[in-house]
Amino acid sequence: MKTYIIGNWKMNFSTGESSLYLHKLLNKVPSYRDIEVVVAPSTLSLQSLSLQTERRKIKLAAQNAYAADYGAFTGETAMASLRGIVNYCLVGHSERRHIFGESDKDVRAKVAAALRFGITPILCVGETEIERDMKETASVIKDQLLGGLSDVSKEDLDKVIIAYEPVWAISGHGKATIAKPSDVDEVVKLIRETLAATYSKKIAENIPVLYGGSVKTTNAAAYLSVPGVNGLLIGGASLIASEFLGIIDIAKRTIVE
Ligand code: 13P
Secondary structure (H helix, E strand, O other), X not given: OOEEEEEEOOOOOOXXXXXXXXXXXXXXXXXXXXXXXXXXXXXXXXXXXXXXXXOOOEEEEEOOOEOOXXXXXXXXXXXXXXXXXXXXXXXXXXXXXXXXXXXXXXXXXXXXXXXXXXXXXXXXXXXXXXXXXXXXXXXXXXXXXXXXXXXXXXXXXXXXXXXXXXXXXXXXXXXOOOOOHHHHHHHHHHHHHHHHHHOOHHHHHHOOEEEEOOOOOOOHHHHHOOOOOOEEEEOHHHHOHHHHHHHHHHHHHHHHO
């Protein structure tokens, strides 16, 4: 399975800055066979960056899109209109769930819409600090996972990526606790066990599961070494070229070792 290194730029960089930054990355990132490098810029930048990028080196993801194909949905961008522009779309990122009130029902519709247009959904799941303290992690993860996938046919399950992002470990919301590799291990196991029990062992083994939350060059190797982690979803550190490129380098070395 490939290792995914995905930079979520969140609401940072103007279109000009995005283009300059992508240019810088393209100059430094070789074309890897076993590492899929992806960046998720703002929706506004996607069209121009799709013309600029060399997809064998860096592919694009949308950070969000709407499930309906067209219609009276002021301010939204249809998954349909991203076809041909992006290969991936983040769905149900915790900032979408908790700041913008996205429900499991919204998330499910977006996962299905992405698949309808040949876009790989990256379904994000993760518990909040309060849920963790209340020992609700397992039930929250199961609900978000199965809720998000419940409209996906068995044949399409190999076109989905899962990202575990504990909300309490995401930087940019004030204090963030760094998740221990053992915390990640526990939830990644739970995700695969849930997929195996609901679908099949084969499906559970074949779905890539990523980790995200305060990933940096200093901890990337430890997270990539957790069994069953197939890549990283990086926020803050992906905005700094030396950090993002450093993490790609670490991924390369971790795979070889
Ligand atoms: P940070 O790496 O800034 O903690 O963000 C993680 C994230 O939300 C990626 O989607």
